[in-house]
Structure formats: structure tokens, C-alpha cells
Amino acid sequence: MKYGRTFNFSAGPAMMPEPVLEEIRDEMMNYRGSGMCVMEMSHRSKVFQQIADEAQADLRKLMNIPDNYKVLFIQGGGTLQFAMVAMNLMKNGKACYVETGAWSKKAIAEAKKYGEVQVVASSADKNFSYIPDCSDLDIPEDADYVYICENETINGTTWNKLPNTKGHILVSDQSSMFLSRPCNVADYGLIWAGVQKNVGPAGMAVVIIREDLIRDDLDPKTPIYMKYKTHADNDSMYNTPNCWAIYCCGKVFKYLLSIGGLEEMEKRNIAKAQVIYDFLDSSKLFKGAVVPQDRSLMNIPFVTGDKELDAAVVAASKEAGFDNLKGHKSVGGLRASVYNAMPIEGAQALVDFLTKFEAEHK
């Protein structure tokens, strides 16, 4: 790779497109004749407002976001969203959650502070290695929403068919698959995604919310920052936003449009993941951790079945110049995260390495 860059399989923050980084570097000392770096700009200035407006317009184009949805840029990551979703959308004080792994569990734990949480389906019985059948869930009539984590970063599952919410609002955490494939926004009431996995630098979540779900009649103790209405009414500039993240993500949105949008991105992601899954399915040493039909294109956990051997793979991978292949501490094993910005050459190089390792450890 150029600049001596490495194939970085981190689960996030993770790789960004090289042309985007080059542009950012070139604009560092003086952004397009403004006399300033973007980090130095007043968020109330015309030059920054244009950056923010373009970022939002490009994201709307990329995802075909309908006009009755607001796009918000909010700090605090997923951890704040776990609380914000419940604080803002629990009108009747009841919500349904599907438990598919580490991140939906965190969302459930936080939501319980603000109302009754019903876990309507779970894949805990098989170590979260699949997505449960959600075609006929038992959803109470007065449930405010149904919540899913659409791609479980740690467990490596993804939803290929959305749950039947029986007319209830669908809320989705798309963090680790955001912009990895086309998405029909109208299927959701709210989509949120921490941008640090598949878009840009950590420190911001994108929230896409249907306008009629933005309420003002919340618990009076709700911090002003945690009302979606605060951000919606002020176009994400009630207070100083994470301007740098907006700038960098905006460049990634433009980059994705330039290569052909989410349809093209999905094709590339399928091809890339296929390289690795094909290897895993044919390997006698390595095994994927997820049932084939629910496998994530983004996060690919796998194991040898032997903890010491797993550790040996990680050690050898570092020597070979790969980074961040160790599985999450909560599940162990190995994990290759191959987000949008990972080139197919990275997936191929990983397979070459694993093939060689397997040959040496027969």
C-alpha cells in the first residue's frame, strides 16, 4: 500500500479511504483559500456552514433519505444514543428489543432505566451466532418501538430481512454496517450510527429520524442535549458540533457517491467478504462463528477451536503486517473487520496469510 500503510482489520475506529485522507492532509493548513484549517473555523461561519450543508445533502442523496426525515449529527456515540432513543421515543413507557449480541444488550440495559423493556426475541441460546426469526413477534399493542442492532460488531451477525414490527416503529443501530449497502430509510422510524466504524473519526453519531417522532413533551429532567428536538430545531448546531467529524464524514459521503453509491459499495463488500468466507468454509483449521445466512459483510469472527492456536495466529498476523485481528475480549478467537474502506487486496492478503498459517500448522 502507498505511504507504507497497513491492512487494518480494526472493528472501529477503522480504515478510511486513502483519497479522503490525502484531501484532508492537503487542506490542513488552509482550507480552500479560507486561510484556516477546518478545526479553526467558527461553526457559525459561512465556510463551515457550507461544509455541514454539503455533508448532509450528500448523505441524503447517498441513502435517498425522504424529506420527512431529519438528519442529526450528535456527539457521545452509541452510549448516548442508547439512552436518547429510550428517553425520546418511550411515550407509553414500553419498548421491544431484539437481543442479538453485545451491542443490543447494552441498548437494553440503558433503556430499562426509562421504561419497560420486553425482549421479544434473542439468540443468546447459541452464543449470538444467528439472527432469530422475527416474522411473527409478540409485540404489545402499546409498544413505542421495536429496536434492533442491525449488525453486531462483536458477534458478526447482520440482519438481511428486517423484523415484522406489525406496524410499530422500527429503530435500528446501524453503526457497524452504516452505508455498507442500500437501505430503504422509510422502513425505519429512526436509524442511528456511530460514524467511527464505517465512515470517519470517532466522536459523532448520525441520527436519521422521522419528523413526527421528534417530541418536546419529555421528562422535565431530560438534559437539553439529549432531546432530539434540540438538535433538530437547530440543524445540529444548538451547541458547537464535532465539526471535524462532519468535515471528514462529508468527504467520505462524496467519495461513496463518486464510486457509484451504495449499490456499488455493496457489490464490493460482497466480493470482499466472499474471499474470506470462501476460505473459512474450505479451511480445515479455521471456522466462521456465524451461521451462513446471517453472516455480516463487515465483521467476520472466526476460530481455530484452540485458544492457544488463536493467539498464535494473532501473533503471526502482527509479524506479517496485519493489524487488529484479535477477537473482542468478550468472545475471544479472531475477527477481521472489513469495512467499506478495506480494499479487496486486504481480504486476499489475509486469506494468503491464513492459508500459509494453516499449511504450517497441519
Added chain:
Amino acid sequence: MKYGRTFNFSAGPAMMPEPVLEEIRDEMMNYRGSGMCVMEMSHRSKVFQQIADEAQADLRKLMNIPDNYKVLFIQGGGTLQFAMVAMNLMKNGKACYVETGAWSKKAIAEAKKYGEVQVVASSADKNFSYIPDCSDLDIPEDADYVYICENETINGTTWNKLPNTKGHILVSDQSSMFLSRPCNVADYGLIWAGVQKNVGPAGMAVVIIREDLIRDDLDPKTPIYMKYKTHADNDSMYNTPNCWAIYCCGKVFKYLLSIGGLEEMEKRNIAKAQVIYDFLDSSKLFKGAVVPQDRSLMNIPFVTGDKELDAAVVAASKEAGFDNLKGHKSVGGLRASVYNAMPIEGAQALVDFLTKFEAEHK
């Protein structure tokens, strides 16, 4: 200036030291042989952990932070801190606030959601143009803390003598004067500062909190992100922090140490502000908005006394290549923010411009 850079008088985000920006640019494609940009690094990686550890260690050195204080890096800016301070420190449900301008008013409004707020002093009577005498405040015995905004960005006042809290905990919003002068951390229970004014990119607040004030027995509805304990127990990495801001701020901390620390920075800031205040005091057209003894070294609001003429100054300043001289919309007039990274040449150039404007508008 190099690179065609402008003298940027923005109230924040604002100028950063040029050598810091150059380093960031040079490390963009491959940070010190890691093969990655800092934006692409896992926050759990050794290479990023070292960046975060150094940033904290350098800040501790710069401010002589005692060992019994935690340093936290939290997203959400001042707006989240207004709520967090009250949610975490109101043990008896009562706190005293000093009202000195726009930002203390925002803090007061948010704190009222969580308990009884007593405004123990105010300078509202004279349009927040001074700091009230706080040598003998009427502070209830059971007040949990006394809160001040140590530099009012919009109004241009600064505290040169801290209030007599009569043994109560002092909480200070130092956002717009953070690291502008030496500070005895032991005088405070908690200091917080949004970094986007005097340090680095927007999207992070630094919180310096005495360990015994970190509590776990909060309202059960407190979002996990809003407990100082969550951040303190996890060294600011409970969730993915704003890694980029930690990296950039860390470089600014090192830069400040390299020039001689906060004592040297204060000398430079006094010299710089003096250039502008001397002009204002001798001008027949322009007038500073704040009483001399409480003037900020960072934010210098001034007026001609004529709104149209104020607007003419702003228009002419843009033509002359200065940026962001317009006063905040809530107070009007003009404002020059001259944070740490503004060189004295910027202050001198501004005075030259204003002198010329005055000569042309006699």
C-alpha cells in the same frame, strides 16, 4: 502569515498553533510508522493508548494537577457539562451559581432541572460588564457547590480573584480561558473546559475532578454516559472517545510545555491583549465594553456606540483579511478573540486596521 493563513479572531472554534497543524498534516497518511492515520486507530490499541496517556500526562504537568484529581475527556461539549455537573454534584439538591453572562445563564437554566439553584451574585444590572464582588456571599450551609464561568466568552469578563466559597466546593467553567494562565487546581473541586476555544478541535470537554466528588449513588435515571464515574473508572474509554481531539489537544499541550508552560503563555497573552486594550483606551471612536479590572485576556468586546458604524467596521475588516470580528448576536458590536494561538502580530495588525478606520471616520 505562512500558507496564506488569516488572523482569525473567532470566539471558537479558533486558531491553533501552526507547528501543531504542520505536525498533524505530516502524520496524516501514516502516524509514526504505525501504517495508519490516528483517525483509523482502534482506541484500544497500544499506539492510541500511548497518545491518550501522553496527552493526559502532559496536561497534568502543564497545570500541575494534583494526584487526587482525575482528568476526563468527555464528548458533548459545555451543553452536556451543564447537566453533568448538576446531576453528579447535587447531593443535597442545592447549588449556588454566580450569574456573569450568557454562559453562566445557560448553566443555571440546565441545573434547575436537577435541584434548587440559588443565584448568589449577578452582574445582570450592568449588562454583564463586570464581575460582582464575591468576597462575602450568602451561601447556604448545605449548598453542594458554588459555580462560576471563569471567562465569559460573549461578555468579555474574567475572574481575577476566585469567589470566597466559605468552604464549599468551587466548580468552574474555564472553556474560554483554559490554559491561558497558571491555575491552582487545588482551589477547585471541578474544572471543565470545552477544548474548542483555546486548545483544539470541537467535540470534547476536559473535566478535572477531585476524586472524592465522583459518586455512584445518582438518580437511577442518569444515563451511563453522564456519570463522571463511568469515565473515571474507564480512563475516559468506557466507549470510543473523540480520539482525534485527544490527539490534537495532546499536541497543543506539548507545544505549550515547549514554549515555557502557562507562565510564559500568560505573559504573551497579557502583552497581546494590552496592545488592543491600550488602543481602545486611547481611541475616540472605539470603546471596550468591560470595566478595566475584569477584562478578559481572551475575548475583547468593543463598540463604536453606533450600530451602523459597527457593521461598517465588520465589513471593512473582512476586506482587510481579518475574520470573525462581529460581536455575538446576543450583544452586538465587535469582538476580538485572541486565544493562545493568536500571535501578537495579529493583535498589532488589528490595531493598525482600527486606527486607520478611525482616521477615515472622524
